[in-house]
Amino acid sequence: MSSGERDALTGLITMALVFVLFVWRLSGQHQAGLFDGPQALQTWARSVLILVAWSIGIAIAVAVAFHILYTSLTGERTDDRRDERDRDIDRRALTGAWYLLSFGLLGVIVDLALGASAFRAMNLVLALCAGSEFFKDAAKLVLYRRDA
Amino acid sequence: MARPAGRIENRIRRLRFDAGEMTQKDLADRVGVTRQTVLAIENGKYFPTLELAFRIARTFGVGLDEVFTFHDD
Numbered sequence: 001m002s003s004g005e006r007d008a009l010t011g012l013i014t015m016a017l018v019f020v021l022f023v024w025r026l027s028g029q030h031q032a033g034l035f036d037g038p039q040a041l042q043t044w045a046r047s048v049l050i051l052v053a054w055s056i057g058i059a060i061a062v063a064v065a066f067h068i069l070y071t072s073l074t075g076e077r078t079d080d081r082r083d084e085r086d087r088d089i090d091r092r093a094l095t096g097a098w099y100l101l102s103f104g105l106l107g108v109i110v111d112l113a114l115g116a117s118a119f120r121a122m123n124l125v126l127a128l129c130a131g132s133e134f135f136k137d138a139a140k141l142v143l144y145r146r147d148a
Numbered sequence: 149m150a151r152p153a154g155r156i157e158n159r160i161r162r163l164r165f166d167a168g169e170m171t172q173k174d175l176a177d178r179v180g181v182t183r184q185t186v187l188a189i190e191n192g193k194y195f196p197t198l199e200l201a202f203r204i205a206r207t208f209g210v211g212l213d214e215v216f217t218f219h220d221d
Contacts, residue, residue, distance in 0.1 A: 002182045083181035085194050144184075147193040 002079050004086035005144045006066065008093075011137035014062045018055045019130050025051060026123070040119055048126065089143045097136035104128040153221045160190045160215060163208045179203040 026047060029035060035044050071077060108124045164170040172186045179186075179200060188194035189204075196204070205212045 002184045005184070079182045079184075081180075081182050083185050084197055084200060085181070085185040085188060088194070147188050 001070070001076075002086065002144070003082055004089060005141070006070070008137045008140035008144065010059075010063050010066045012134065012141065013066070014055075014059045015130060015134045015137060017058050017062070018051075019134070021054060021058070022048075022051055022126070022130070035119065041122065044119065044122065085147075089140055089147075092143060093136045093139040096139050097132040100135050101128055101132040104132070155219045155221055156195060156216055157192065157219065158189065158216050160186070160204065163210070163215065167208055175204070175207065178207050 026044070029043075029047055034047075105125070105128065108121050108128070111124065112118070112121050160175070164172070164175060172190070173183045176183045176186045180203070181200065185194065185196075189196055201212055201216060205215045208215065
C-alpha cells in the first residue's frame with residue numbers, strides 16, 4: 001500500500017469519526033439550549049473550535065493506530081514515497097471535492113435567501129466541509145483501486 | 149474538431165524480463181516512484197509524464213519509442 005492510499009484510508013476513518021463526534025456534541029448542546037439567544041453563533045463557534053482541536057488529535061491517533069495495525073497484520077511496511085501518480089490522483093479528487101463544496105455553498109446561499117437562519121447556514125457549511133473532505137478521500141481510494 | 153482516439157501501449161513487462169527479471173519494486177526504486185505506480189503504468193491504467201517515461205527508458209538503456217508505442221484507432 002502506498003502512502004497516498006494509506007492517507008486516503010485513514011482520512012476516511014478520521015472524517016467518519018469526526019463527523020459522528022460533531023453531530024453528537026453539537027446536537028446535544030443544541031437540545032440542551034446552549035445555542036439559544038443572541039450569543040448563539042458565538043457559543044456555536046467556540047464549540048466548533050474545541051471540536052476542531054479534538055479532530056486533530058483523532059487524526060493523529062488514527063494514523064498511528066493504522067500504521068501499527070497494518071504493519072503487525074501484513075508484516076509489510078508502507079511505502080512513504082509520494083510520486084507523480086499520487087499528485088495526479090490528489091488533483092482529480094480535489095477537483096471533485098471543490099465542485100461539491102462550491103455547489104453546496106451556492107445551495108446554502110439559496111437557503112439563506114429563502115429565509116433560513118444564519119445558525120442553520122453555518123451548520124450546513126460545516127457539514128459541507130466535512131462532506132467534501134470525505135468525498136475527496138473516498139474518490140482517492142476509488143482512483144487508487146480502479147487505476148491499480 | 150474532435151481529437152482522434154489513440155492508444156498507448158508499453159513493453160515494460162517485457163523489458164523487465166529481458167533485464168534479468170527485474171522486479172517492479174527494483175524498477176520503481178530506480179526511477180523514483182512507488183511499485184504501485186509501475187504496476188499501473190504496466191497495466192495501461194496510468195500514463196507517466198514525459199520525464200518519468202524518459203527515466204524508465206534510460207533505466208533499460210533503450211529509446212522512448214521502444215518502451216511506449218502510440219497506435220491510432
